[in-house]
Amino acid sequence: MKTLSYEFVEYIPDQMEEGKLYVSIPNCVAIHKCCCGCHTEVVTPLSPDAWRLIFDGESISLYPSIGNWQFACKSHYWIKNNTVEWAKSWEDTMAEKNRSKKSNKKMFSKFLKHFSKRKK
Numbered sequence: 444m445k446t447l448s449y450e451f452v453e454y455i456p457d458q459m460e461e462g463k464l465y466v467s468i469p470n471c472v473a474i475h476k477c478c479c480g481c482h483t484e485v486v487t488p489l490s491p492d493a494w495r496l497i498f499d500g501e502s503i504s505l506y507p508s509i510g511n512w513q514f515a516c517k518s519h520y521w522i523k524n525n526t527v528e529w530a531k532s533w534e535d536t537m538a539e540k541n542r543s544k545k546s547n548k549k550m551f552s553k554f555l556k557h558f559s560k561r562k563k
């Protein structure tokens with residue numbers, strides 16, 4: 444299993460080490476090099492709408508998962524307790540995304556039906 448170390452910094456260094464997650468609390472951002480080894484810098488802003496950082500005093504987790512769709516490697520993984528947990532495959536993830544979209548639609552049409560019934 445691949446593990447990550449971490450470092451709390453004020454500013455992100457120019458030369459980033461691979462396998463290290465840099466966390467800048469003043470800037471509300473975490474940065475690491477893509478865990479697939481492609482050296483792409485992955486920037487994860489920390490905010491309620493973006494990523495949450497969980498630090499338990501010994502290890503770090505990031506939620507939600509890291510999905511590097513915009514990079515050539517298209518890697519997708521979670522960082523949980525300093526370890527990298529790979530998503531099954533990109534196709535699986537897309538299928539999951541589509542499924543949740545569909546169920547959202549279903550929910551919405553159910554809601555509409557319910558609402559129009561009540562109107563009558």
Ligand SMILES: [Zn+2]
Nearest residue numbers: 477479481516
């Ligand atoms: Zn990569």
